[in-house]
Amino acid sequence: MVKPAPREHGMYAWANPWFRWSVVPLAVLTIVSMLVGFVWLPSVHGDFSAQGLWESICRAAGVPGTWTPADTSTRGAPPSTDVVLERRMALSGANDAVGRGATLALNCTMCHGAQGMSSSNAPNLAGQYPEVVIKQLLDYKSGRRSHTLMQSLARNLSHRDIEDLAAYFAYLPKARTAPTTYDETLPALVRVGDPLRNIAPCISCHGGVDQKLGAPWIEGMPKDYLVEQLGAFKTGTRRNDSQAQMRNMARPMTPKEIDEVAAFYARKASAGQGP
Amino acid sequence: MFHASKLVLAHFWVAFVAFLGAILLGEWQMFVRSPLAQWVNNPEHYYRSVTAHGTVMAYVLPTLVAMGFGYALTELSLRRPLIGLRWAWGGFWLVVLGTAIAAVTMALGKASVLYTFYPPMIASPFYYIGIVLVVVGSWIWVGLMTVNLRAWRKANPGATVPLAMFGNVAGAYLWAWTSVGAATEVLVLILPASLGLTDTINAGLARVFFSWTLHAIVYFWLMPAYIAFYTLVPRAIGGRLYSDTMGRVAFVLFLVFSMPIGIHHLFADPQVGAGFKFVHAAMTAMVSVPTLLTVFTIVASVEIAGRLRGGKGVFGWIKTLPWGNPMMLAVTFSFVMLGFGGAGGIINMSYQLNETIHNTQWVTGHFHLIFAGAIVLMYFMVAYELWPQLTSCGPLPPGLMKAQIWLWFIGMMVLSMPWHLVGLLGMPRRMAYYDYSHPAIAPQAWTVIASTLGGLLLVISAFILVYILAAAHRRPKTVPAPFSFSAMAHAGGRTPVALNGFGLWVAMMIGLTVVNYGFPIAQLAMLKEASVPVIPIGSR
Numbered sequence: 001m002v003k004p005a006p007r008e009h010g011m012y013a014w015a016n017p018w019f020r021w022s023v024v025p026l027a028v029l030t031i032v033s034m035l036v037g038f039v040w041l042p043s044v045h046g047d048f049s050a051q052g053l054w055e056s057i058c059r060a061a062g063v064p065g066t067w068t069p070a071d072t073s074t075r076g077a078p079p080s081t082d083v084v085l086e087r088r089m090a091l092s093g094a095n096d097a098v099g100r101g102a103t104l105a106l107n108c109t110m111c112h113g114a115q116g117m118s119s120s121n122a123p124n125l126a127g128q129y130p131e132v133v134i135k136q137l138l139d140y141k142s143g144r145r146s147h148t149l150m151q152s153l154a155r156n157l158s159h160r161d162i163e164d165l166a167a168y169f170a171y172l173p174k175a176r177t178a179p180t181t182y183d184e185t186l187p188a189l190v191r192v193g194d195p196l197r198n199i200a201p202c203i204s205c206h207g208g209v210d211q212k213l214g215a216p217w218i219e220g221m222p223k224d225y226l227v228e229q230l231g232a233f234k235t236g237t238r239r240n241d242s243q244a245q246m247r248n249m250a251r252p253m254t255p256k257e258i259d260e261v262a263a264f265y266a267r268k269a270s271a272g273q274g275p
Numbered sequence: 276m277f278h279a280s281k282l283v284l285a286h287f288w289v290a291f292v293a294f295l296g297a298i299l300l301g302e303w304q305m306f307v308r309s310p311l312a313q314w315v316n317n318p319e320h321y322y323r324s325v326t327a328h329g330t331v332m333a334y335v336l337p338t339l340v341a342m343g344f345g346y347a348l349t350e351l352s353l354r355r356p357l358i359g360l361r362w363a364w365g366g367f368w369l370v371v372l373g374t375a376i377a378a379v380t381m382a383l384g385k386a387s388v389l390y391t392f393y394p395p396m397i398a399s400p401f402y403y404i405g406i407v408l409v410v411v412g413s414w415i416w417v418g419l420m421t422v423n424l425r426a427w428r429k430a431n432p433g434a435t436v437p438l439a440m441f442g443n444v445a446g447a448y449l450w451a452w453t454s455v456g457a458a459t460e461v462l463v464l465i466l467p468a469s470l471g472l473t474d475t476i477n478a479g480l481a482r483v484f485f486s487w488t489l490h491a492i493v494y495f496w497l498m499p500a501y502i503a504f505y506t507l508v509p510r511a512i513g514g515r516l517y518s519d520t521m522g523r524v525a526f527v528l529f530l531v532f533s534m535p536i537g538i539h540h541l542f543a544d545p546q547v548g549a550g551f552k553f554v555h556a557a558m559t560a561m562v563s564v565p566t567l568l569t570v571f572t573i574v575a576s577v578e579i580a581g582r583l584r585g586g587k588g589v590f591g592w593i594k595t596l597p598w599g600n601p602m603m604l605a606v607t608f609s610f611v612m613l614g615f616g617g618a619g620g621i622i623n624m625s626y627q628l629n630e631t632i633h634n635t636q637w638v639t640g641h642f643h644l645i646f647a648g649a650i651v652l653m654y655f656m657v658a659y660e661l662w663p664q665l666t667s668c669g670p671l672p673p674g675l676m677k678a679q680i681w682l683w684f685i686g687m688m689v690l691s692m693p694w695h696l697v698g699l700l701g702m703p704r705r706m707a708y709y710d711y712s713h714p715a716i717a718p719q720a721w722t723v724i725a726s727t728l729g730g731l732l733l734v735i736s737a738f739i740l741v742y743i744l745a746a747a748h749r750r751p752k753t754v755p756a757p758f759s760f761s762a763m764a765h766a767g768g769r770t771p772v773a774l775n776g777f778g779l780w781v782a783m784m785i786g787l788t789v790v791n792y793g794f795p796i797a798q799l800a801m802l803k804e805a806s807v808p809v810i811p812i813g814s815r
Contacts, residue, residue, distance in 0.1 A: 011778055012779065018772075036557070042549070059549075061548040062550075063548070063798055085808055086475075195706065196715065196716070209317055210813065
């Protein structure tokens, strides 16, 4: 004899035990884990519970009442730069911007050369990425990067002047004869860096593997300039790299390595230029 | 099979050809960062390869297998022709087109962002458009599974949905809801940035959206394997399915618990509050329940096979199991890898323990062992089971199949166990090279060589798989035996109404997602300071 099937309730009926036994335990599980995660566990952490239960719950939810302590004495040094790099800074400028920039650039020729190619130890600017020139000039203007001459020159430049100068220098032909590409002959630090000392390869930002926004092209730069800047990053006297990326690269480098890398990039100059 | 054979074959072939290419890339990656090779000169090539390997293995292969297997299950378990064959072909070609677009973009070096969508790194828009097409193609499959189930229910009012189809549709619904996270991330946040419409992106919010998809996608990958555990394994080895109800419970538990747990991938991310991290960790622990239920049920079903073959005593049934049967071998290896991988996973999901292995090679080892090992091995078995139906090739050569399964198991263990070990020692994942000459890591060099050799076994195994499947097409045609699923140990049981439909479980899945994700998403979306400049990859 076939046993009659028990009366079946609808899926969503309270009388359906499957419904009861899945919804209630799930709700209990959720509530209990919420209580543990938002009330119990934070209560044993002093920094969570110092300002009462509600503040502790807010912190556990990721929204503390205040993000930084009111006492500013514990805050770190001033920010390294005020400039936020944006992609639109990298766009090439309009013709009139280039023309205006060319006029303004007459002020720069004494050190940076008539065509943006320096014959002293100032950096070459011909063909430099526009966002690099914008960022450095803004940093000089605000005092985040220091140089006696550059700070006083940048102080009087308007934002538009700076953008026009950047457009002009970007418009000038690049000095490099061949871009740095990866091959076995590159010095190890340039090609693969030193992973165990957290030194990234130069070519992963400065062109070759990738060219990161805000990283200058440095092929053909005067060697003395490169050595000086790496040294300044190493000691922290230059600190306008927004994420401390260059300070962190330069700090573990030995003077010999700095010399090697600088010599490598300086050699990659155009035919008319000295090493 | 009625008229979906060609469709299913197309899905499996594209999946396995892509898989063959991607496994070669994986082995190349292993080789170039082992002490056997010089440091890779251009690390960008390494990351390009990782992107391609991951995109194919994580998105293309499992999606196509789930879709193809789903279409086959629809015809085989419902015993009626697939409705919407044209739509299914449309979905297939969308997946193929999307894969091709993404592949070209990756090959050009415009998408070396790895395959996880973590801004502010942004690839070329074509990469994302390709992936979106793959997902849209799979949504057509989700729709078709619903339509076919509905039509069958209408024709068979009050009947119990066959377990295979039940699992299949559970997988489809899981995927539909899972993919909403990454789809939102790509369409709302990433594509505008990638197309240059915005300069900044809310990176924290994007990562939370990706985590929505990132963990539940794993259970979408896993569904075909679990369907095979329940509905193919007991039959193939001459046992009975111990409990049909347990299978249904496992499938609906995956629906409920695989979604609201993804933040355990963001334990090290500062933008999510510690409270939510804990809740997600607790819920992640719950998702081990359906796996434990499955292991219990399948081992019980296997025991029935051993006892039917005359096994006696507490352990005597193990000796009498059909060890010469490829499926027996596969399910054993799959469970061994599931065991190690699952144990590792419990460490990953623990909020505190995770700190020791976060972003180390341990993680790579974990997901290779559990997905590429336990799950993909069952994908092979699904293909072996379906092939005689699809190609009328007669039985496949058991010797070659067993060699392939053995190689896959040994290869995967030799590949992933050293990764776990060096992960504990702190070796980071996603590095293009290591300085083995440095005394601090010189002692770990042998592990990378071991993994390379394990990878080599996997490559050989993959080629044997493709050879077996390709050779079957050339064999004389025979009329295939009618396809059957596992018989139940306790036939005639009544299936509760709650386990014959999805309404309650889908409601719980969505409800729990809203509870666990609603606040972090809303809070990050309203946080202006969360936007950061994008970093386009390969743009200069």
